[in-house]
Amino acid sequence: MKVIMIPSGFKECLDAEEVACAMGEGAKRFDPFIKTEMIPMIDGGEGFTKAIVKIKKGELIYKDVTGPVGERINSYYGIFAEGHTRTAVIEMAAVAGLKLVPRHQRNPLKTTTYGVGELILDALNVGVDKIIIGCGDSGTSDGGAGMAEALGVRFLDDQQHVVKVRCGENLVKAATIDLTHLDKRLCDVSIDVACNWKNVLCGERGVARVFGPQKGASAEQVDRLSMALEHYADLIEKSTAMDIRHSPGSGASGGLGAGLLAFTGAKLHPRFDLIMDFIQIEEKIASADLVITAEGSLDFQTPDGKIPCEVARIAKKYGIPVIAITGTIGRGAALNYDRGIDAYVSIIQKPVTLEKAMFKAPQWIEESVESILRQITIGLKMADQKNAGERIVSYGKESRPI
Known part of the structure; x- marks a missing residue:
């Protein structure tokens, strides 16, 4: 599995390169040998x-x-x-x-x-x-x-x-x-x-x-x-x-x-x-099995030209699934499903102060990426088991799906 990670920064907390680094560490926690590429994206703001x-x-x-x-x-x-x-x-x-x-x-x-x-x-x-x-x-x-x-x-x-x-x-x-x-x-x-x-x-x-x-x-x-x-x-x-x-x-x-x-x-x-004049990402997205993007806040404004939806727009041209991780999930976040983001998850799993959330953000980004990849692996194993079962039954006297 080849995973391309294309985050923007988390405003007032981490720049895009810092987010990308944390995402890469999360992937290594899942599998030190997984094929990944981190592409920090900029949107005109910090960095x-x-x-x-x-x-x-x-x-x-x-x-x-x-x-x-x-x-x-x-x-x-x-x-x-x-x-x-x-x-x-x-x-x-x-x-x-x-x-x-x-x-x-x-x-x-x-x-x-x-x-x-x-x-x-x-x-x-x-x-x-x-x-x-x-x-x-x-x-x-x-x-x-x-x-x-x-x-x-x-x-x-x-x-x-x-x-x-x-x-x-x-x-x-x-x-x-x-x-x-x-x-x-x-x-x-x-x-x-x-x-x-x-x-x-x-x-x-x-x-x-x-x-x-x-x-x-x-x-x-x-x-x-x-x-x-x-x-x-x-x-x-x-x-x-x-x-x-x-x-x-x-x-x-x-x-x-x-x-x-x-x-x-x-x-x-x-x-x-x-920005695409400086950072070429389309070819890299096309070669991926999965794209993970990131933004500090995912809400109704994200479809208006922000990085997660722009990344998803390109990925959808090639049928590549996109998952977004975010600090906060805001009003209208579900609109992003219609813009190519297949799933999103917040790195914050419990009530916490803003100060602590900003301090813990790198660790929580790592944990979120690791968790996402583990869940995907479970889904792939289930699909393999189901496909194997269907093949076994089709070779029997009564060919029927299970």
């Missing part, structure tokens, strides 16, 4: 930059920038070269991710993407031809306004005075957007963004209402943030003639997708499509 830099044999550039709650942090981006083209890889999670927002400060009205803009500026300073940005695992909902300010965009009030927006709650203070100081070098680079294609900026399915609560917003704060982003969309339309309210991907990473569209000329891509 995006390091994974691509590793594949492309590039380097990491470390830089002190503004973190999501306004303090200075040490972040990084990657650089790799192909021919005469130098490409920067920026991962918003490494500068404005939810993991960087202390739990007692989780209020998406107050977090900023300013540091994302600072990393883009540094990449321009070192001289790149192309920028790839991964949107995922964000702790912000400022519509990319903070990033835009770092790049030279100015927000003005009714008196044409500059307003330091930096975060979502201050968007309503702006009356106009001034683009005259936007860094001109952005015109000379191409920017491609890996994002959740189904996330939009505004409306009932807008980023404030869908993801605001996950980032710590109360119902009242969600309403305020939604109204602020609607106002922001109006300002963008007036200054750029672009209506990005419901553009695919505009709601990615708390609306960072909208800011990248409006101010940098970026092209947004479904994250899996862009």
Whole structure:
């Protein structure tokens, strides 16, 4: 039996490579000689930059920038070269991710993407031809306004005075957007963004209402943030003639997708499509007997372009069964059965605190993979016994199935 394991990371707990390592250990516990291959997958979130830099044999550039709650942090981006083209890889999670927002400060009205803009500026300073940005695992909902300010965009009030927006709650203070100081070098680079294609900026399915609560917003704060982003969309339309309210991907990473569209000329891509340019998995899936994937939370959002369902979509082309392991099984998880996942299981088998679950996650992933493979082996043995019994009876005087 050949098993291919293609996990994503467990948000705020383990990156994809750490999950893959634990899955591999679980397979060895079952059988040290089993044929396995681990392929850690990235979705634009945590681990995006390091994974691509590793594949492309590039380097990491470390830089002190503004973190999501306004303090200075040490972040990084990657650089790799192909021919005469130098490409920067920026991962918003490494500068404005939810993991960087202390739990007692989780209020998406107050977090900023300013540091994302600072990393883009540094990449321009070192001289790149192309920028790839991964949107995922964000702790912000400022519509990319903070990033835009770092790049030279100015927000003005009714008196044409500059307003330091930096975060979502201050968007309503702006009356106009001034683009005259936007860094001109952005015109000379191409920017491609890996994002959740189904996330939009505004409306009932807008980023404030869908993801605001996950980032710590109360119902009242969600309403305020939604109204602020609607106002922001109006300002963008007036200054750029672009209506990005419901553009695919505009709601990615708390609306960072909208800011990248409006101010940098970026092209947004479904994250899996862009990532497949770097990580080739289809041929490997086609050669497998079983695929095991993983995600921190499996719920109604998983079918919207997340790794388990994208992996399952490919596997189904070849009739390969797919099992997903997850930290938590959330609302609407059963929808994933219709998207190619044949079974799923949580690594958490009893009530436990979040802190303990995060600490024990590697061990529980190992145990879950071992258990899955043992159960499959039982099924295979039962099938073999039944087939053997049918063959024996068919050779007797009365040929009949049993």
